[in-house]
Amino acid sequence: EPEVTQTPSHQVTQMGQEVILRCVPISNHLYFYWYRQILGQKVEFLVSFYNNEISEKSEIFDDQFSVERPDGSNFTLKIRSTKLEDSAMYFCASSDRATDHYNVLTFGAGSRLTVL
């Protein structure tokens, strides 16, 4: 079964440092998403991306965040200057919006970010 792959699985960083989380979506998917989940809380939408541009973003996705699809396979989330409250599990997801299932997301296993 095709998978969404995320790296690293866990990253520890100091406050103020830049972090890049990487995702390889399913190869024929065209829609990409980042979500985050603070421990014990709900899954929060950050951003969606299609056709090399952001299609929607939440209020969480401020100027400290950016996304990029640098090549045909990777999809990255960059946090420019991490804060303590950025500590969370970050999930990448992709979708092909096939006609048999609508807007069904396939999630990766997540990248746990710990900011000290």
Place this chain on the structure above:
Amino acid sequence: LAKTTQPISMDSYEGQEVNITCSHNNIATNDYITWYQQFPSQGPRFIIQGYKTKVTNEVASLFIPADRKSSTLSLPRVSLSDTAVYYCLVVAPNRDDKIIFGKGTRLHILP
């Protein structure tokens, strides 16, 4: 976006059938109802999606009444491994770029 409401938590026992109901009073004509399952420290996983009446797959059944203002996810004969958070979402096909998860229902299966 149609808001969904579901119980915060439920307990059940191994071997029982579990029904989790979700209300979505403001569902739009073209919206689909989608359920995900999330285990601790894992990403949500798609379980089932439906538009009306009943949908069944190898994991679950989804019952949707004619007015579509609610839906019920049915898990037959649960096991301990079905302990997870279950999310009900309403999505607009090919239009929703902001797919929002609610708090979900924390299902705890007891031996």
